[in-house]
Amino acid sequence: MAASDPAQQKEQEAVEGDESAIAYHSASSSPSSPSSARKSEGATAPTVSCEVCGEGFSSRNLLFKHLRRNAGSCGTVLATAEGPSTSPKTKAKKGQTAKEPKGTGEKTNKTEAGTTREPKQKRGKGAELTADARILWFGDIPQEFASEKRLKQILWDCDLPFPQPQIFRVIKKGYRENPFGPPAKEEEEQKDSNKKKAWLGYAFIAFRDTAEAELAKETLNGRQIEDADGISWLMRVQDGEGKWISNVGKDRGELSRLAPGEDPGLADQLMPGTLRTAEVAFFMERHRTHLAKHGVTVDYQPEGPLKEALSQLKKFYKATPRKELPISGTPLPKALADRALDTLRATRWPAALHRRTVRASQYLVLHMKIRNDGYEDLVQTCRDILDYADPAYPCTMVAVTKNYIGSPHIDSSDVRHQFAVSLGDFEGGGELCVESMEDCSQVFVVETKNRIAWADGRAIHWVRGYSGERFSLIFYCTDPAYAEPLGKSCDPAWKPASLEA
DSSP: OOOSSHHHHHHHHHHHHHHHHHHHHSOOOOTTSHHHHHHHTTOOOOOEEOTTTOOEESSHHHHHHHHHHTTTTGGGGGGSSSGGGGSTTTOOOTTOOOOOOTTOSOOTTSOOTTOOOOOOOOOOTTEEEOOOTTEEEEEEEEGGGOSHHHHHHHHHHTTOSSOOOEEEEEEEEEEESSTTOOTTSOHHHHHHHHHHOOEEEEEEEEOSSHHHHHHHHHHHTTOEEEOTTSOEEEOEEEEOTTSEEETOSSOGGGSSOOOTTOOOOHHHHHSOTTOOHHHHHHHHHHHHHHHHTTTOOOOOOTTSOSHHHHHHHHHHHHHSOOEEEEEEOEEOOHHHHHHHHHHHHTOOOOSSOSSTTSOSSEEEEEETTSOOTTOHHHHHHHHHHHHHHOTTOOOOEEEEEESOOOOOBOOTTOOSOEEEEEESSOBSOOOEEEEOSSOTTEEEEEEOBTEEEEEOTTSOEEEOOOBSOOEEEEEEOOOGGGOOOOOOSBOTTOOOHHHHO
């Protein structure tokens, strides 16, 4: 019978709601329920029970804890808007499941028990994956050994059957000793243990070729090193290919090649960044004299800033480009040129460039008056070329390069002219460009492919951009006893002695 008074009707609805709530939360009186067992044991009588499994609890808080512990089964109740989820403290949003309790599940960044993982390496600015099989990774280096000087000495003491390799980079603090520890160790014990562990370093070291790197790995990996102070290092050597390191592993000749037929920037041609102060003053005075003939005054003080004066030179030569004077060297005998190219391609280049400031894939300096172990065939080929060109030339050194890049510069250690040869399958450029010493508004463009040419390296010069493989041989003299004054940059009329005889 419906209540006639609205207030009486509202009171009746409240009573019905309380009765339904009591029916939902009351414990089951069935003898088979867990709550019956609790009563028989003298436990506190349960007042609420789980709707899913029927287990009884003496308080709602215990029920809520039960639901959280069993988030995958009973805990699904928390995802509804009825029953215990109506509590402000335990209400869950519709469509969400309860949080997974701590201690369950596995973190994805942990390794499985019994497995090992390489320590993370620091990735500096511009770090890249190495792609050179000649590079080896040396790890677990104690702090006392983690320097280029100490590593060089250690490698020297190992008495390796090949020349000293190049140490590219040394990281003094790379990772902690045994960084991950036994998998079964407790977390707190692990933290205390980590505090006591020492830093270990690692290094990247390059060898002449892959075969030499493999031999070094077999020879050095696992070798015990100990110094006079009792500090020891069990050498750990791995392939460096695929590991992170800044700008190592690339062919240096490919870093920023000029396009075929392209020259370096005008500012570099006029005033290379490698010039010393006195050399800048010398070449600047030549340009000032030339521009003065065209009514242009260049304001420059030898000890003052170069920027404004260089800007004036660039402006002038852009409006009045310098004249190119193409010339060609004398062809080498084909048999000699072919043998030289074959020898160069078979050369085991040093791991380190003999002249680090040069931009080239490879750079080797042969000393013509002393032994050059490992390069006997190349030395003999150079002697044969020199005998063809000028047997009386007092050559002290030969610069041997592969894929030399632009780089305007002067050879300040030269005391007289030099001879230049280039070989390879390159095309689209590769000429030797030499600023004229007679007239700085002119540039000789010298063809040296399979040819030999007379030039003076004390004048500003560079190599024009090209594509393909390019080798060069530069015969020069640094002995003051054979010095000659700087005169002309190139000699188009020069001929090899063997042809003049």
